[in-house]
Amino acid sequence: MDSRFAIKDRKALLRPGVYVGLAVIVALLPLLFSSPYVLHILILTFIYTIAAVSFRTIVISGQFPLAHAAFMGLGAYLSAMGAKWLGMSPWLTVPLSALVTASIGMLIGYPFSRLRALYYAMGSLFFGIGIIQVIYAGGSWTGGYSGLTGIPALLPGIGSKVPYYYFFLGLALVSIVALYRIEFSRIGTNLKAISQSHVVASSVGISEGGYRILAVGVGCFFVGLAGAGYAHYNMVLSCSSFNFMATLWLVMYVLIGGVNSFGGPIVGTIILIIIPEYFRDLKMYSPFVTAVILGIVVYLMPQGLVGLPRLVRSKLTERRKIKKVSHAS
Amino acid sequence: MLLEINGLTKYFGGLAAVRDFNMHIDDGELLGLIGPNGAGKTTIFNLITSIYKPTRGKIIFDGNDITGKKSHEIARLGIGRTFQLNPLFSDFTVLQNVSTSFHLHPKSSLLDIYFNTAKYRRNEAYILEQSREILKMVGLDKVENELAKNLPHGYQKMLGIARALAVKPKLLILDEPIAGMNPSEIDFTLDATKKMQQQKITILLVEHNMKILDLCERVVVIDFGQKIAEGLPKDVRENKDVIRAYFGGERVA
Numbered sequence: 001m002d003s004r005f006a007i008k009d010r011k012a013l014l015r016p017g018v019y020v021g022l023a024v025i026v027a028l029l030p031l032l033f034s035s036p037y038v039l040h041i042l043i044l045t046f047i048y049t050i051a052a053v054s055f056r057t058i059v060i061s062g063q064f065p066l067a068h069a070a071f072m073g074l075g076a077y078l079s080a081m082g083a084k085w086l087g088m089s090p091w092l093t094v095p096l097s098a099l100v101t102a103s104i105g106m107l108i109g110y111p112f113s114r115l116r117a118l119y120y121a122m123g124s125l126f127f128g129i130g131i132i133q134v135i136y137a138g139g140s141w142t143g144g145y146s147g148l149t150g151i152p153a154l155l156p157g158i159g160s161k162v163p164y165y166y167f168f169l170g171l172a173l174v175s176i177v178a179l180y181r182i183e184f185s186r187i188g189t190n191l192k193a194i195s196q197s198h199v200v201a202s203s204v205g206i207s208e209g210g211y212r213i214l215a216v217g218v219g220c221f222f223v224g225l226a227g228a229g230y231a232h233y234n235m236v237l238s239c240s241s242f243n244f245m246a247t248l249w250l251v252m253y254v255l256i257g258g259v260n261s262f263g264g265p266i267v268g269t270i271i272l273i274i275i276p277e278y279f280r281d282l283k284m285y286s287p288f289v290t291a292v293i294l295g296i297v298v299y300l301m302p303q304g305l306v307g308l309p310r311l312v313r314s315k316l317t318e319r320r321k322i323k324k325v326s327h328a329s
Numbered sequence: 330m331l332l333e334i335n336g337l338t339k340y341f342g343g344l345a346a347v348r349d350f351n352m353h354i355d356d357g358e359l360l361g362l363i364g365p366n367g368a369g370k371t372t373i374f375n376l377i378t379s380i381y382k383p384t385r386g387k388i389i390f391d392g393n394d395i396t397g398k399k400s401h402e403i404a405r406l407g408i409g410r411t412f413q414l415n416p417l418f419s420d421f422t423v424l425q426n427v428s429t430s431f432h433l434h435p436k437s438s439l440l441d442i443y444f445n446t447a448k449y450r451r452n453e454a455y456i457l458e459q460s461r462e463i464l465k466m467v468g469l470d471k472v473e474n475e476l477a478k479n480l481p482h483g484y485q486k487m488l489g490i491a492r493a494l495a496v497k498p499k500l501l502i503l504d505e506p507i508a509g510m511n512p513s514e515i516d517f518t519l520d521a522t523k524k525m526q527q528q529k530i531t532i533l534l535v536e537h538n539m540k541i542l543d544l545c546e547r548v549v550v551i552d553f554g555q556k557i558a559e560g561l562p563k564d565v566r567e568n569k570d571v572i573r574a575y576f577g578g579e580r581v582a
Contacts, residue, residue, distance in 0.1 A: 186432075186442045186453070189421075193429050197416045203378060204430040204496050205404035214439075 023173060030162050039161040043233065045273045046168040047226045050175045052253040052265035054222035057179050059259060060188065061215035062195030063112075064121045067128025068223055068250050073242025075101040075224025076231040077135055077142055080151040083232065085141070090154045094228040101224025102217045109216035113209040128247060135239050147238035154232035164233050171229055175222050176266070182218060183262055191215055252290055256297050258304020267306045331356050331500055331531050332377070337386035339372055339554075346372040347554040350386070354500065357529045359522075361536065361545035361562070365574055369554040370535040371413060374504055377533075378410050379403050391499060405433060409498030411489035413505045413535075419478035423469055426477050426488055427460040428453075430495035460495065467491045467521050483514035490521065494530075501525065503534040507541055515540065539566075550574070 055068045078097035083090045108127060115123050135142045142148055155163045182188055190211050194201045198208045231237055257268020276286050301307050330353050337350040347369045354360050362370050375381045377388055379400045388396045395403055418426050441449040464470040467487045477488060486506060493501055507515045522544060536542060548565045550558040552574040558565050565571055
């Protein structure tokens, strides 16, 4: 492999193998758990994994968007309304609304590409709140405060969740592979270069604005896709699923899983969606517990949960070396 | 004439950092720009590379008016630069720093990159080879897999030059390339500069150190944002205005 990522070659070869193995295991899960409730949680995990991974694509370009769940809602409502009011097939409205979400994201990304750090975060936060307010104000078109009901289903056969399970597993895999290829190509390198120093990046000819807008477009496309798919699975939409709090949960998935590695958001989403389900009776404490977990992760695992195996390995070799040294002396 | 600056003026609030500054650089020339601290040298660099937009004046590069263009467009036209405080892609390896800087030569389209076409792979292989060549030239080939932030200061400065060379510049702008270097690193940089000179790369450099200025074919001296002298290094050193600017008042020897 003659790429300039030569140093990472071994890892790059290993990773897809591990992922394929995991995907096979996940594909067999419905044989073990037939309860609709378990399948529902797993489907949500797939949907939010797409959202979290696409969130991180924007983050690696040095932008910290706090409107990501709002864009998910935008994709969901656009697709739902297209199918419900215009009578279009969900198979058409899902990709279309993802495209529209991406376009709106890029349109907003243009003026926002001048903002940095806290200013970008706050700007996007308020824009996201604005999107949700507009949906609330949509009256009977969007269902307003009471929510949108009667959204056409994506797959035939109401009742079984198994088809949806495979649909969203496939959607998540395709999205993850698509975003992985962006990150580990020159495009991803340019995004990371801009985030490290936009002055240096533009001094070697990388257009800061162009790449920042591109990252937002890609991130919004996939989160719009996830939201649109969700709309036709759930068949009922409520604005509160996409509010500020939902964005903050996405941020938590990414931070706890590990913002510095591609797998971080995936691990974070799986753990933060599935584990709290076991303690559902304690749900009101979950923000508090999550905050504590974040603290622990940052203290003990600077790379996030995804860095845990590597951390354990390096601690073990360290210990072995210390033993050797003490034996020798 | 490769670069021509006419009546360049930059105000920061009420303060004129650069005032009615004129300068030109010929093809293949090594031009030094000197002046006391705060004279406006770095401001001129940042105006040429459009980190700042000028209040007035014109900058013509290679026949194009580049006044107020975006930084990445200026790189595209063929101006490479280093920075005084030397920011790098600090979480990238040395090799990645240079290969990333090969953004323009050769340029792959987004679609080629995304679909990993034969053209993109060919480009990347070529870039890798070229990056290693540049690293060899500046003597960093042995540390190509180190993270840039872990390098000693002198190496980081050389990496800055390597990165600027990856732009394949017609004009290379070096902002205090040997400041903070130890003597052996200075010698090394001087050698590298001579090599670039032989390769007919036009270089504009800011420096206080006379060792490197003696390589220059011409030196422009500025003070308070205005040109006060111009000429051969040895002539400039004896110029009265220059001595006054550096030592404050006339020196009676």
